[in-house]
Amino acid sequence: MKLDRMIGILSILLQQEKVTAPYLAEKFEVSRRTINRDIEALCMAGIPLVTEQGVNGGVSIMEGYKIERTLLSTSDMQAILAGLRSLDSVCGTNRYAQLMEKLSAGASNLLAGDTHILIDLSSWYKDTLSPKIELLHGAIISGRRVSFCYYAPKGESRRTIEPYDLLFQWAGWYVWGWCVKREDFRLFKLGRMTELQMGEEFEKRSSPPLPELSPERIFPNAYQVKARIQPEYKWRLVEEYGPDSFIEQPDGTLLFSFGFVDKTSIVGWIASFGGGAELLEPSQFRKDVLEFAEGIRSKYL
Secondary structure: OHHHHHHHHHHHHHHOOOEOHHHHHHHHOOOHHHHHHHHHHHHHOOOOEEEEOOOOOEEEEOOOOOOOOOOOOHHHHHHHHHHHHHHOOOOOOOHHHHHHHHHOOOOHHHOOOOOOOOOOOOOOOHHHHHHHHHHHHHHHHHOEEEEEEEEEOOEEEEEEEEEEEEEEEOOEEEEEEEEOOOOEEEEEEHHHEEEEEEEEEOOOOOOOOOOOOOHHHHOOOOEEEEEEEOHHHHHHHHHHHOHHHEEEOOOOOEEEEEEEOOHHHHHHHHHOOOOOEEEEEOHHHHHHHHHHHHHHHHHOO
16 A cells, blocks of 8 residues: 555655655556655655665665654664564554555564564464454455454354454453444453354444443442462462462462352353352352352262
8 A cells, every 4th residue: 555655665765864756666566656655755754765776876865854763762662673573463464564565674683573572363263253353454444344253151142243352351352343233332252153244344433432342330249258279279369360369378279259240250260260169159159169169069969
């Protein structure tokens, strides 16, 4: 795209004193005439570029023009490139690798980004996740509706949405959009979506809201749970809820306390420890844990 190419040209000029039009044409795989038009467009946008003819000629930014060439420090650029590299972990193309090349052009010491930070935003289902992200991203850019089959705890349904944003949250990918069925904005988890199809164009709504992602709203604590956990499961409490979620007792057991959303999640969580956890509060759910365990036991008699 022209805009991407112009940003790339400006990035190179910010990091190199002077470059030639043939160099830029080869870099962006376009003709010299196209590069000349891009340079004219940048000048019209207020960037004073100077073109010099001859053996030592080339294109440069006018001397003294106030563009800070060190606007991004080395550590800043490395952090940006690490983030861009992470997007390629879920993208079906090398789009972000190409953008990394543009950003780091003329600064080979920054090309690798921060090699000590490795981010993979994909999942166990990368082969099916990448096509979903590409389709939804394309629908957002082009303003087209998307229909799909959605699997939720309350059952499966066919949905059509007007997509606005892709989000990576709570270790998973989501799409935020206007749900035609609910007549409201909704958040849909990509892992629960199948049979995605791009549909007709839609007129984007003015000032669409951003999703409210505060834990208090998404995961309201309806019940305060207290449980006695055996010490061999300390690693799990630390990993899932943090070291402040429990107090070690004189006998070595762990007194756990944390807020949960609903009864189902409480019963399932306690049962997942087998005999390694005892629910203390809410006491009315102890019977539900027993019935859950007996239901499993009856299947193996």
